[in-house]
Amino acid sequence: MLKYYEDVIVDSPFPVLKKDPISRVQLVKYAGASGDFNPLHTVEEVGQAAGSGIIAHGMLIMGMASQGVTTWIERKYIESIRVRFQKMTFPGEQIHVIGKIIKKIENNRVIGEVKAVNDEGEVKVSGVFEAMLLSKDKEG
Amino acid sequence: MSKVMDLIGLELSPYSYSVDKVKIKEFAEAIGDLNPIYFNEEAARQEGYDGIPIPLTFLQVIDMWGGYSFMEKCHILGLNPVKILHGEQEYKFVKPIYANDVLTVKGKVDEVNIKKGSSGGMNIITLKFEYHNQVNELVAVSTNVTIDRH
Numbered sequence: 001m002l003k004y005y006e007d008v009i010v011d012s013p014f015p016v017l018k019k020d021p022i023s024r025v026q027l028v029k030y031a032g033a034s035g036d037f038n039p040l041h042t043v044e045e046v047g048q049a050a051g052s053g054i055i056a057h058g059m060l061i062m063g064m065a066s067q068g069v070t071t072w073i074e075r076k077y078i079e080s081i082r083v084r085f086q087k088m089t090f091p092g093e094q095i096h097v098i099g100k101i102i103k104k105i106e107n108n109r110v111i112g113e114v115k116a117v118n119d120e121g122e123v124k125v126s127g128v129f130e131a132m133l134l135s136k137d138k139e140g
Numbered sequence: 141m142s143k144v145m146d147l148i149g150l151e152l153s154p155y156s157y158s159v160d161k162v163k164i165k166e167f168a169e170a171i172g173d174l175n176p177i178y179f180n181e182e183a184a185r186q187e188g189y190d191g192i193p194i195p196l197t198f199l200q201v202i203d204m205w206g207g208y209s210f211m212e213k214c215h216i217l218g219l220n221p222v223k224i225l226h227g228e229q230e231y232k233f234v235k236p237i238y239a240n241d242v243l244t245v246k247g248k249v250d251e252v253n254i255k256k257g258s259s260g261g262m263n264i265i266t267l268k269f270e271y272h273n274q275v276n277e278l279v280a281v282s283t284n285v286t287i288d289r290h
Binding site: 019020026029030032033034035036037038040046049050058059060062063064066067069070071074075076078079080081082083084085 | 163166167169170171172173175177187188189193195196197200201203204205209210221222225226227228229230231232233236283
């Protein structure tokens with residue numbers, strides 16, 4: 001895991017986090033855990049009426065993107081994350097979380113990019129995060 | 141002027157909710173994030189946390205379970221539940237949030253934009269939420285952008 005500001009290599013990709021395919025049971029679990037009971041995520045008829053079929057919670061995909069970020073950099077160093085929901089995700093799709101640091105800024109802070117994509121590379125969620133890392137200077 | 145513009149500045153009634161370690165576990169498990177810091181206090185302390193921390197998107201739990209349900213929110217904001225999309229979401233963390241913290245949340249409509257497009261227009265509604273802990277420290281701010289298609 002990335003810990004020190006001095007170790008950051010801008011634009012070097014982090015290891016890809018490959019998630020299990022999204023199941024309907026997972027959507028039921030996420031609905032209960034998050035409290036988002038929009039029926040579009042769990043009820044077949046509502047999905048049909050909407051024309052899309054059942055779709056995954058966007059926030060579940062953001063949660064997976066966040067999991068990716070916190071496998072690259074410890075949770076406690078993350079100061080913010082902002083995402084844009086770009087495409088619907090359907091049960092059966094498998095999310096890959098990719099990312100890299102795009103900029104080093106002052107005070108040991110870095111800005112990173114994170115994307116959740118499917119097997120075909122379609123971007124479902126894209127975003128940026130900011131982290132404050134440690135400095136080797138201050139460790140001595 | 142459209143009625144939706146009247147929403148700007150609308151303040152939602154505050155709500156409070158305690159961060160429960162069982163809920164953190166349930167939430168992390170639903171995402172499939174098995175990082176031990178979310179499941180075991182000892183593991184979290186060994187990693188330098190003062191308790192079980194919340195996953196980056198956990199504040200959604202506080203908002204949905206402690207605040208307004210999806211349908212209530214649609215009603216307050218005059219949104220059509222089958223026409224809306226979650227456009228963007230941001231969390232900014234000011235101080236750590238751990239299991240057993242009690243958060244009080246104040247939300248308001250920060251911005252409304254109306255866009256016209258070839259396939260019909262949309263209202264873009266930005267909500268901002270501030271989270272204070274039990275000793276009244278600001279711990280996080282979230283921004284939610286909802287798109288309501290006409």
